[in-house]
Amino acid sequence: MEVFDTIVIGGGPAGLTALLYLGRGLTNSLLLEGFGVGGQVILTDTIENYAGFPGGIAAFELVERMEAQAREFCGRIETLEVQEIIDIDKPLKTVVCSTGETFGAKAIIIASGAKARKANVHGEEEFKARGVSYCGTCDGAFFKDKVIATLGGGDTCFDETVFLSRFAKKIYLIHRRQGFRAAPIAVDRVKKIDKVEFVLDTVIDEIIGTKSVEGVNVRNVITNEKKTIALDGVFVFVGLDPTTAFLKNSGIAMSSAGYIMVNPNMETNIKGIYAAGDVTEKSERQIATAVGDATIAACQVIKYLDAMK
Ligand SMILES: Cc1cc2nc3c(=O)[nH]c(=O)nc-3n(C[C@H](O)[C@H](O)[C@H](O)COP(=O)(O)OP(=O)(O)OC[C@H]3O[C@@H](n4cnc5c(N)ncnc54)[C@H](O)[C@@H]3O)c2cc1C
The missing domain is CATH 3.50.50.60 (FAD/NAD(P)-binding domain)
Structure with missing residues (x-):
């Protein structure tokens, strides 16, 4: 030895x-x-x-x-x-x-x-690498002109949302609270990107699709209102x-x-x-x-x- x-x-x-x-x-x-x-x-x-x-x-x-x-x-x-x-x-x-x-x-x-931690939502494992990703740099280019969601509230989520905005035509930033752990400068930068829509106080209950991701079922944790957002990919940045x-x-x-x-x-x-x-x-x-x-x-x-x- x-x-x-x-x-x-x-x-x-x-x-x-x-x-x-x-x-x-x-x-x-x-x-x-x-x-x-x-x-x-x-x-x-x-x-x-x-x-x-x-x-x-x-x-x-x-x-x-x-x-x-x-x-x-x-x-x-x-x-x-x-x-x-x-x-x-x-x-x-x-x-x-x-x-x-x-x-x-x-x-x-x-x-x-x-x-990267998993979000632990239904469909996450099933659609891994078929629309569910944990790395913007690795997979962002696959989502050119597509609709995606980024999930999280920390620096990584915000920085990666900026990066993904180069490719995606629309991004839903989904976060379970109103406040963010991310640095204010990172939050401000994302707020200036028109194609990013904040979906706050909201969790993903299920990632849905057939062969690949087609949408997410989300729930507002305050009002309990449920809806489906049609999209092509989910980037998970939850820690x-x-x-x-x-x-x-x-x-x-x-x-x-x-x-x-x-x-x-x-x-x-x-x-x-x-x-x-x-x-x-x-x-x-x-x-x-x-x-x-x-x-x-x-x-x-x-x-x-x-x-x-
Ligand atoms: C998407 C993303 C963006 C980020 N952006 C920034 C940023 O802008 N600025 C910043 O300061 N930080 C950023 N970070 C955080 C930063 O990358 C980490 O803090 C840093 O990489 C930690 O370094 P580390 O060496 O401790 O661990 P890691 O970078 O996790 O490296 C650990 C290494 O150990 C290897 N390893 C694990 N287990 C074993 C084993 N059993 N045998 C052999 N090898 C093993 C792994 O393969 C890995 O290469 C970012 C992180 C992510 C995920």
Whole structure:
């Protein structure tokens, strides 16, 4: 079994930043990414709120730059999905991949991020990829001159609605309340787009169709009024779930929602196991906060490794 000082699990902004710092700290480190580096960032188009890029930067370019910089300092990246961590409380831990390959590590940084949450409405599963999508950048172009709904009230929903307005001829923004979690600037931007109609205090009861999406049955939660809106697609942006299923039974402390609990040094309850980015319990899940967490985690790992010598 090949043994590393540190293994980083996940190749989003947090994982890539951790690898950069670990490489510069002259540790022998490996990053394991299950599906292709970039994480959630590649699900969007332009990043406008990451410092250092006035005018914004294309999401894929930001990720390419992060990867290139991490590789500059000898960081090794392998496309492998981690299935479990064994001997987690021992000084030498073992990371098991879904291929059966195993790697040893003195320290581990978990940066496995989060995934789009399902709306859990009738028809959502049935019409997934047949009109139901969780990614505007990936699927927006399929909805040129079509009518769609975006579901949610946070920044992601509003930013993606702006992006989707390039393609769709009409967008219903459906939200269960009047107020939004999204930043006022994002809300104002959407309010200025004529083709967007707000459908507030409203939930989707069912996504309907035959071969693909043909409409949604919605209900006003205040008046209980029900109606059907004819449309071709539904983009769901209702939040995130942490990617921590592979850590089930690991003994790592998590919140009731499955986010990893860390202290200000990004240490978990298990010695030598750190976590960073969207996978941790925290208030703001952004690129900047993921990168910040990873910086702390990697610097702490370097101290931990020094103390082990
Ligand atoms: C549509 C959208 C738009 C966004 N827009 C912005 C924005 O404009 N500005 C901003 O700051 N933030 C934005 N965000 C949020 C931002 O993308 C996240 O906060 C950030 O990507 C978190 O980084 P991370 O590295 O912690 O996790 P992630 O980006 O989720 O990366 C985690 C990585 O871990 C991998 N992984 C998971 N499990 C395993 C495993 N078992 N084995 C190996 N690899 C694994 C995943 O494949 C993934 O690549 C947006 C998010 C979305 C979805």
